[in-house]
Amino acid sequence: MKPEEENRERHNGLPGCVAAFLSELIKHMRYRRLVREEVRAELQSHFAEELRACKSEQEKQKKAEDVIAGFGDIKLLATLLRRAKRRCRPPWQTAVVRTAQVAAVLAVCFIVYVIWFLAGRPVITTDYIAQFNRLVRPPADESLNAAPFYTRAAEMLKEPPADIAELLKSEHGDLSAEQKQRLTAWLTEKQEIFDLVAEGAQKPHYWRTYEGNEGMISVLLPHVRSYRHLSRALGHRAGLLAEEERQEDALATIQVCYRHGRHLRAGNKTLVEQIVGMTAENVAIDAMLGVLSGNPLGPARLAVLQKELEGLFVDEDFAVRVEGEKLGIYDEIQRCFTAGRLGGEHLYPRRLASLGIGDGQGEAVVFDLMATPRHWGTVARILFVHPDKAQTRATIDRAYDVWANWLRKTPAQLRDEGIHINDEMERTVKGNLLLEIMVPALGRVHELSYMTKVRFDAALAIVSLLRYEAEKGRYPENLDELVAAGYLERLPLDPWSAAPLTYRRTGEDFLLYGWGENFTDDGGRPGTDRHGDLKRWWAGNGDWVFWPVAQGDS
């Protein structure tokens, strides 16, 4: 008992054993101080009443001891008093106390959970880069690989001067005489590079060995820009050769450009390579149609050209291949989710930071996010409800099966089925932070692949129409006549109308067009940009006119 308490009791005239008893009782009560003091005061008053009649200190002491004995077991009494006083608490106070207790328990559980959460680490078990390299490598000798030639050509090309790079991006028909002179000089200077590309284009295969030190996402594609410059350069070169009336050299250059593009696009490649490849192929087709437009060929040469084209891309599979992307996502799944055992198989914040979520590193990402109220939703997702590794893997397996099927359907088929690829993909991966970052926007790539295909089909149809005219002195009434006469094996399909491309004779010429991405027959009127200038592709407000080649086009 504290000295001040003993003094207080003595001042009340109560024996020391009473003070000791009350102190012990109050200590065992373990309740709010104010309530305990009130109980102490009440019991003090009781003792005072009990001892009032005692005459001597001895008597008081004896009586006090009897009363204390009458209270019974001190711990039991303290428990009964505490329970009874707790019941006296108003309901709102009880609710507050219970809420605080629950909150404290939840806080402790939360801290333990966060420690457990942050304890996990991913374990890399599969080398997906090696797997991808095995996937892309055909069973062929290295001497049949075009990649070393393209790589050397890209390394020699490096980055063209800024003015040349601008010229390369322009349409050939838009170049002035002076610009063509500058371009010719530069192309002549780089002849060795184009010879390398031509040599590579003759090889039957193209594969490269992918490398990366942080998984598939770090796979380097060092020459993508150079390949773009090369294909544009080849397109301009063909145009310049055609203007010099060197049609054969022009067509040979176009073939190199196309083969180079197909090497990059066809087979299991990364999406970036496929896109660059499709771009090169489209440059080649545009260049070829430009050559044919300005330099009519005889029927025999057209027949040879048609045969070459049929050999190149009839029955070619233009569908986008996503196996590489899928392996990339598998790789990120094993890097972004902890392994089992300690920490479960949940998202690993450190890796997410390297993919662009948050500004901090590792565990700091979670704490940085927690410090910002608008990110609390993201933190809650990461900590509690985010799909785990198995669920993420299952999602991507299901999704890619579906998406691969969509990629083989034409835009018209998808529209009829009500499928918008990007919207559907977004819906599938919504809620999964990793997949929301990793999954590519396949919608546009799908459209690009069908655009490439329709341009090839159109080019083949155009060559056969030119051949028909060269041999018969007129264009056919319709494409059926062209097929019936044996000039074309089958009608060219328009992927945006689910019907053949639209053809009609226009006096001494003909019009061949597709409906384009607005799925509407605009009567062969090409699209325009917001300034009203011609925009042949992706204007969204006109048709894709393949012939005649527009003024100013290559």
Next chain:
Amino acid sequence: MKFESQLLKGVAPVVVLEILSRGPMYGYELSQAIEQRSGDVLTLGKGTLYPLLYNLEAKKLVKAKWETSDSGRKRRYYSITGQGKEQLAGQKQQLRELSEGLRLVFEWAPA
């Protein structure tokens, strides 16, 4: 007479309410009143009395108030509430019926 504690447990609340229904009392006064009015038959231990009073207070059958007596001593007085009076009436009726039933059992003789 020392009764079985279980017997007393049941009647203790109704005894306390009955005594408080006659007028407010403080704890010591109440314990004395129980003994005196029952002719020393009923005794409520100090360790039972105060927890009982606090429980009755929690159930709003009694209410308590500190008052200063003429001698300057502070005491916590308990008084019965309306709800307590209702409860008391009900329990007294039950005890009367129980008592009558016990009497009939004890006085029964075979014919």
